[in-house]
Each structure stands twice: as structure tokens, then as C-alpha cells.
Amino acid sequence: MSESGHEILIGVTAGIAAYKTCDLVSRLVKAGHGVSVVMTAHAAELVTPRTFQALTGRSVLVEMFTQGGTPIPHIEPARRAELLCVAPATANFLGKAANGIADDLLSTLYLAFSGPVLMAPAMNCEMWSKPAVQRNIRQLLEDGAQIIGPETGHLACGVNGTGRMSEPERIFEKISQILINLNST
Numbered sequence: 338m339s340e341s342g343h344e345i346l347i348g349v350t351a352g353i354a355a356y357k358t359c360d361l362v363s364r365l366v367k368a369g370h371g372v373s374v375v376m377t378a379h380a381a382e383l384v385t386p387r388t389f390q391a392l393t394g395r396s397v398l399v400e401m402f403t404q405g406g407t408p409i410p411h412i413e414p415a416r417r418a419e420l421l422c423v424a425p426a427t428a429n430f431l432g433k434a435a436n437g438i439a440d441d442l443l444s445t446l447y448l449a450f451s452g453p454v455l456m457a458p459a460m461n462c463e464m465w466s467k468p469a470v471q472r473n474i475r476q477l478l479e480d481g482a483q484i485i486g487p488e489t490g491h492l493a494c495g496v497n498g499t500g501r502m503s504e505p506e507r508i509f510e511k512i513s514q515i516l517i518n519l520n521s522t
């Protein structure tokens with residue numbers, strides 16, 4: 338299943354699975370989509386924005402307040418994009434999005450975006466099972482966000498459990514499916 342020629346916004350937060358998002362972005366670009374990446378400042382500590390810049394051929398937005406950048410960086414990308422996918426979505430990001438907190442560029446963009454949103458949570462299994470995180474997931478689902486994963490398996494922290502980000506291929510398929518549904522409505 339594949340769709341092409343859409344404008345997709347990928348949000349990257351600071352989970353170790355951010356390296357897998359490079360593969361997801363590469364697949365989306367190869368499928369013919371225009372892909373813009375917004376990273377949190379913490380995510381930029383794990384994967385360099387330059388990697389996503391090279392993969393997309395576009396500048397990567399991290400900061401809300403920059404000299405000489407996009408004048409209103411939280412509005413313009415939100416207007417242009419047809420779909421927002423946050424992968425990986427940290428416990429921190431999920432909590433902010435579920436509660437309407439907009440204290441950085443990505444969380445503000447989420448609030449400013451009116452199209453379909455897909456989130457791919459990834460975290461340690463204890464974090465995932467925490468009532469606060471599960472409460473935030475229920476809230477996000479109620480708010481209309483779609484959640485993919487997390488999967489059960491080997492986690493970066495060295496244990497087996499639920500918390501692995503879904504594989505890029507699965508997220509790509511889910512994005513394609515959402516785009517097809519978008520076209521048919």
C-alpha cells in the first residue's frame with residue numbers, strides 16, 4: 338500500500354528509537370512525499386538535525402525563537418502539512434499533548450495542527466505501564482489522535498517488555514492508510 342505526493346510533518350522527541358525515525362523519513366521521501374521534520378531540543382541531543390536535513394532536503398526546525406528563521410514556525414508548517422506523525426513519542430511529549438501544554442515548538446505545533454495525528458510511543462516498560470502515561474494515552478485517543486504501538490520485545494534499557502517503538506515499516510504503512518482515507522473523504 339502506498340500513497341505519494343503528500344505533505345507530512347514528522348515530530349521527533351527524545352527517545353532512543355529516534356534513530357529508527359531516520360528510516361521512516363527515508364521511506365516517506367522515497368515514496369514521493371514532501372517531509373518536514375520538527376525535533377525537540379532533547380531529541381537533537383540523540384540524533385543530529387543534520388541527518389534529517391540530508392534525508393528530507395529541508396531545514397529541520399528545533400527552536401521556537403530563532404533569528405532569521407521561519408517568522409512564525411509553529412503556524413506555517415501546521416498549515417502546510419496534511420498529517421502529523423510523532424515518532425518516537427516520549428512519555429513527556431504524550432503528557433504535554435494530552436494536557437494542552439505548549440512549551441516548545443513541537444508541542445505548540447501539535448496544538449496548531451488540525452489534521453490527522455499519529456503518535457508512536459516508545460519508552461521503558463515501567464514508564465509505559467505508569468497510570469499517568471496510560472491516562473494520557475486514553476485522553477489522546479479521546480481527542481482523536483491515533484496511536485501505533487508500542488510493541489513488546491527487547492528494550493534499549495536491556496529488558497524485555499512493552500515499550501518498543503513500532504518498526505518504521507509498520508508506521509509507514511499506517512501513514513499510507515491514513516492518507517488513503519484522507520483522499521477518499
Ligand SMILES: Cc1cc2nc3c(=O)[nH]c(=O)nc-3n(C[C@H](O)[C@H](O)[C@H](O)COP(=O)(O)O)c2cc1C
Pocket residue numbers: 349350351352353354377378379380425426427428429430459460461464
Ligand atoms: C539515552 C536516552 C534515551 C531515552 N529514551 C527515552 C524513551 O525511549 N522514551 C521516553 O519517554 N523517554 C526517554 N528518555 C528520557 C527523555 O529524553 C526525557 O524525558 C526528555 O525530557 C524528553 O524530552 P522531549 O519529550 O522534549 O523530547 C531518554 C533519555 C535518554 C538520555
